[in-house]
Amino acid sequence: MRLRVLPLFFWLVVLMGSAPLLAQTIQTPAQFLGYNLGERFTPHSQIVRYLEYLAGQAPQRMQVQTYGHTYEGRPLLLATLSSEENFSNREVIRTNNLKRIGLLPGQATGKQPVIVWLSYNVHGNEAVSSEAVMQVLYNLVTGSTPEIKKWLQNTLVLIDPCVNPDGRDRYTNWYNQVANQLPNVSPLAREHQEPWPGGRTNHYLFDLNRDWAWQTQQETQQRIVVYNQWMPQVHADFHEMGPEAPYYFSPAAKPFHEAITPWQRQFQQIIGENNRKYFDKNNWLYFTRETYDLLYPSYGDTWPTFNGAIAMTYEQGGGGRAGRAITKTDGDTLTLSQRIAHHYAASLATIEAASDHQEQVLQEYQKYYQQARTNPTGTYKTYVLKAQGQPGKMQQLTAYLNQQQIKYGYATQKSSNFGFNYSTGKSENLKIEPNDLVISLYQPKSTLLKVLFDPNTKLEDSLTYDITSWAIPYAxxxxxxxxxxxxxxxxxxxxxVALKPATTTTVAAPYAYLARYNSLNDLQFLTALLNKNVKVRFSEKAFEAAGEQYAPGTLIITRTGNARLNATFDVLVKAQADSFGVKLVSSPTGFVSSGVDFGSTSVRSVRKAKIGLLAGDGISSTAFGEIWYFFEQQIHYPVTVLSTENFNRVPWQQLDVLILPDGSYSDLFDEKGLTQLKAWVRAGGKVIALEGAAAHLAGKRDFSLSKRKFTDSLDFKKDPYRALKRYGDAERNALSELVQGGIYRVTLDNSHPLAFGYGPTHFALIQEVNDYPFMQQGWNVGVLKKDSYANGFTGSKVKKRLQDSLVFGTQEMGRGQIIYLANNPLFRAFWHSGKLMFGNAIFMVGQ
Structure with a gap:
């Protein structure tokens, strides 16, 4: 059957009526590109060219700025457009907006339009929205109807045409290579089978729609800087879901975070009603109040919401599988042009709703920030954090607060108080010392602060889309x-304000430099030295020197072993320490007051390891990406990425460490593969097995890790009616088997190198049930005991399974090591407290 793809113009006439275009001189997207929107996927570079063309044709109404670049060097753009009067006063509008909410000093003057920010294509293979944005921009900049002209008098519109250009081009380049000349609508066709790793994520395979609050990725960091310069009142985030679904718009599903105001809920309803008007007119299917909730703070709808905006997600059925056209199970064909029309309609409906309610939106926004400064909500009005000899962690935290525009200060004198202790989960007395970090809720960003720091997330409903706990002190x-x-x-x-590097205690030509080791900064310092071929040692036992106590894991950089560096040794070590804010202590001797001297066999050398990291089919792309990012962007240490396709041809003897990310390993490590793996480990290799990789090794011959089996058979014998479940309760019953990002207190053996730099406990973000009993042969380094729960949702059926279970452990095998990380310590790169443990697995264990 020859598929007839209706041109986009058909859908726009249906949407807007037959109003004539007011500008005939500016090229439409079809005229500029040479094909109708919906006939193919447009490369990002062409989208950039079209936006620059529009801005050049209408400089009095539109501007395009490059606010940053992706990891692969593609530009990130923001288009600003409004009426000519608003556009000429855009800088005054921007600064007045910040003055009104207390983020700039001074008094705002003059009329203020609503600032509307529309974000497209955060998931690269949800590519329809960046096609739609070209038609949206064309109609806005040309004022193609009297209604649009009116809207732009009341609004200033900011449009990010593609949040994730790297992911988009990964998808579009693949699709344009494999697509048939005419769309093949069969779901079996190659053009509907996107290969690993897919185009959803950015270069490092991070989901940018889960990075708004954490801001770990370059694209997010650059975007948030500009966002904070504007602080829009309305934000819409455009997505796609599976091709069987229709269209989703607000209001959102439960649970709503308790910090969301009644007005924000109300205006979501208003915008939803405005969308419904157009979708009903055209008989387009849609749904609301299902699936997409407003709890997790790092989405494109929630993070702006906690910054005072009315924000929402729009989801069009389609996604990477849909291509240009696909047959659904109901027999209908979903086309790219239809998907474009729907996102186009939602875009204009959002601007229209903001315009129609201009005064109320602005009044409520100003009220939101007035309350934040003078009467913030929430149980706690102040947060106090203690560095306790961990300046590296405090530097990371204050840098994060700066990113968020959250104000903080330092205590100036000793005092006593009473407060909730995150570590114990109890309210108790505390002593506040000078220079303790103090964060007050009496500030413009108090709602965001409350959401990020709240130790007890309140769940309106347990049916939620993502993790349920994230408190920053734990992270x-x-x-x-x-x-x-x-x-x-x-x-x-x-x-x-940039923090000054830590000072260095100097002694002329010291015997050794000592550096405490308890943060990512310290790990970065270590890898920087290794990259410079500096020999670094560490103590396996505590010691005292010159009246100072040093914990296991302390780095010892002796002159002995580094003689080849000659005069550059001291300069090099100090320079690297200053780069990472690491305080060095110069020791004139290798003799210590108590503990082990620097020549002891308990002082080990850190090997400059050659590391392999597995990627490809069967491996979780995001799990791989988190590790890849960790090496390249955080510790800057070389790693060799190995493809699963060629893994059986890898010369194992050239590797010291093999990292197995979460994934499915049944095809890769069959009996023969496991025999090869064990032989390599026995010869001195080290395997770091995370999550699914650890699960695959569990119970296999020679591996100490095993799995428990749980059964409900006895309960069913006692109560046979338990089998009579309601079909309508299926989704909710499934929650009883889940852990949705719960924070748990992991008990650590911090005498083991895997836990060097930690105290007796570590708060981990648990994603899955760990059915691993304590190992009989090996080291149970991190375990969950009874009463380990701290925060977040845990299903009733799995609470017992999380008790007395292994989270982190190691096993010796011949001269090598197996390290089991049943929980991912690098989750989304925002759980900073886990990064040192992953570094320990690489550089400390087995030396």
Whole structure:
């Protein structure tokens, strides 16, 4: 059957009526590209060219700025457009908006339009939205109807045409290579089978729609800088879902985070009603109030919401599988032009709703920030964090607060108070010391602060789309307290002030330099030295030197072993320490007051390891990406990425460490593969097996890790009616088997190298049930005991299974090591307290 793809113009006439175009001189997307929208996927470079063309044709109404670049060097753009009057005053509008909410000093003057920010194509293979954005921009910049002209008098529109250009081009380049001349609508066709790793994610395979709050990725960091310069009142985020679904728009599903205001809920409903008007007119299917909730704070709808905006997700049925056209199970054919029309309609409906309610939107937005500054909501009004000899962690935290525009300061004198202790989960007395970090909720960004720091996420409903706990003190591994009162005598720190490098205690030509080891900064310092071919040692046992106590894991950089560096040794070590804010202590001797001397066999050398990392079919692309990013962007240490396709041809003897990310390994490590793996480990190799990889090794011959089996058979014998479940309760019953990002207190054996730099406990974000009993042969380094729960949702059926289970462990095998990480310590790169443990697995264990 020859598929007839209706041109996009057909859908736009249906949507907007037959109003004549007011501007005949500016080229439409079809005229500029040479094909109708919907006939093919447009490369990002062509989208960039069209936006620049539009801005050049209408400089009095539109501007395009490059606000950053992706990891692969593609430009990130923001288009600003409005009426000619608003556009000429856009800088005044921007600064007045920040003055109204207290983020800039001074008094705002003049009329203010609603600032509407529309974000497209955050998931690269949800590629329809960047096709739609060209038609949206054309109609806005040309003022193609009287209605649009009116809307732009009341709004200033900011459009990010493609949040994720690297992922988009990965998808579009693949699709344009494999697509038939005419769309093949069969779901079996090659053009509907996207290969690993898919185009959803960015270069490092991170989901950018889960990075808004954490801001780990370059694209997000650059976008948030510009977002904070504008602080829009309305934000819409355009997505796609599976091709069987229709269209989703607000209002959102439960659970709503408790910090979301009644007005934000109400205006979501108003925008949803405005979308419904157009979708009903055209008999397009849609749904609301299902699936897409507003709890997890790092989405494109929630993070702007906690910054005061009315924000929403739009989801069009389609996605990477849909291509240009696909037959659905109901027999209908979904086309790219239809998908474009739907996103186009939602875009204009959002702008229209903001325009129609201009005054109320602005009044409520100003009220939101007024309350934040003078009467913030929430149990705790102040957070106090103690560095306790961990300056590296404090530097990471303050840099994060600066990114978020969250103000903080430092206590100026000793005092006593009473507050919630994050470590114990109890309210207790605390001593506040000078220079303790103090964060007050009496500030513009107090709602965001409350959401990010709240130790107990309140769930309106357990049916949620993502993790349910994320409290920042746990993520950074810092002692913290929540106080119900406001502290006085706090020295406020100006935002974005660079912290000075730690000072270095100097001794002429010292015997050794000592560096405490308990943060990512310290790990970065270690890898920087290794990259410079500096020999580094570490102590396996605690020691005292010159009246100072040093914990196991302390780095010892002796002059002995580095003689080849000659005069550059001291300069090199100090320079690297300053780069990462690491405090060095110079020791004139290798003799210590107590503990082990620097020549002891308990002082080990850190090997400059050659590391292999597995990627490809069967491997979780995001799990691989988190590790790849860790090496390349955080510790800057070389890693060799190995393809699963060629893995059986890898010369194993050239590797010291093999990292197996989460994934399915049944095809890769059959009996023969496991025999090869064990032989390599026995010869001195080290395997780091995460999540699914650990699960694959569990129970296999010679591996100490095993799995418990749980059964409900006895319960069914006692109560046979338990089998009589309601079909309508299926989704909710399934939750009883899940852990949805719960925070748990892991008990650590911090005498083991895997836990060097940690205290006796570590708060981990648990994603899956670990059915691993304690190992009989090996080291149970991190375990969950009874009463380990701290925060987040855990299903009723799995609570017992999480008790007395292994989370982190190691096993010796011949001269080598197997390291089991049943929980991912690098999750989304925001769980900072886990990164040191992954570094320990690489550089400390088995030396």
């Amino acid at each position: 950074y591994g810092l002692p913290a307290y929540g106080l119900k009162n406001r502290l006085s005598k706090v020295a406020e720190q100006p935002l974005n």
